[in-house]
């Protein structure tokens with residue numbers, strides 16, 4: 001009789017258009033003629049670094065695609081997050097609320113400002129921060145001082161809320177915005193994984209003060225390395241551009257920097273690649289949605305696990321398709337992963353939740369019941385757009 005792991009992997013193989021691929025990666029970048037063309041144009045022009053026309057062209061294309069009034073390109077998603085937090089005044093002595101179930105960069109960006117990450121729980125439908133649990137928790141721990149919310153037990157100011165749209169699933173951002181409002185928290189979104197994901201028709205990242213995107217090699221589109229900030233606030237956009245380019249005052253020849261800035265601007269060479277990649281984004285999203293659907297169908301008769309679907313009213317980019325093992329099969333995780341790797345299927349477990357990493361294990365946190373329940377039964381399936389069966 002086939003084992004649990006073997007039956008599960010048969011379902012995966014049934015969904016994939018694997019062709020003669022020996023190895024199926026988790027998420028591979030893809031490049032076409034436009035990518036070569038625009039990168040070559042950039043090299044031919046000699047404008048490869050922080051000045052050049054592709055940076056603003058890329059920002060304009062991002063604004064167009066997302067509907068964001070402003071966009072600022074940066075050299076990584078982590079830099080984008082750090083800059084947002086810095087510009088919102090997050091610093092030593094503050095606590096920033098975030099999910100424990102996210103990529104480590106979310107917490108690292110907080111640490112760079114000197115502030116302390118404070119982990120809160122998620123809900124199982126969208127895999128983002130649970131707004132109801134957050135509200136209850138804050139009512140329990142908040143002490144108001146001079147009209148500002150402080151953590152009663154540490155005495156530190158609760159300064160910002162940093163929700164994540166994990167794996168491309170839009171989190172409950174509307175309700176989180178209400179909680180942020182009630183407790184006077186700055187709302188900054190980590191939309192690094194959710195380019196192209198919509199909630200009630202609105203692109204993720206447009207609810208908070210600002211949102212960070214990432215164009216790292218494993219994301220839905222890539223600039224090699226890179227990121228961007230979306231914001232509706234014109235003054236903030238100018239400040240972010242200023243801070244990201246060493247806080248240099250604009251002048252034909254004089255070097256004058258009016259504060260401690262950062263070298264976080266996206267180079268023109270990477271932006272050229274971004275312009276070409278964005279042209280292909282709508283087709284990629286369609287392909288990934290088709291792939292998610294194929295996985296869903298392949299697992300519909302399998303009782304041991306199910307494919308995570310987008311919530312009602314949401315449209316996910318399905319950056320990484322998530323398979324959730326039924327609770328009674330959680331001890332099968334390692335067997336599934338090792339059998340898959342033996343067959344060159346690069347399945348991945350979920351991230352180690354950040355409160356279990358050494359540098360974050362002493363950070364304040366709420367009950368993480370749902371997080372703990374999900375982490376050892378959540379598997380990311382190979383999700384490159386070209387793996388979708390042709391329709």
Ligand SMILES: *Cc1c(COP(=O)(O)O)cnc(C)c1O
Nearest residue numbers: 076077078103105106192214216
């Ligand atoms: C990729 C990612 C980041 C960081 O982006 P980089 O471009 O790799 O610095 C931040 N948060 C989340 C949730 C991510 O997935």
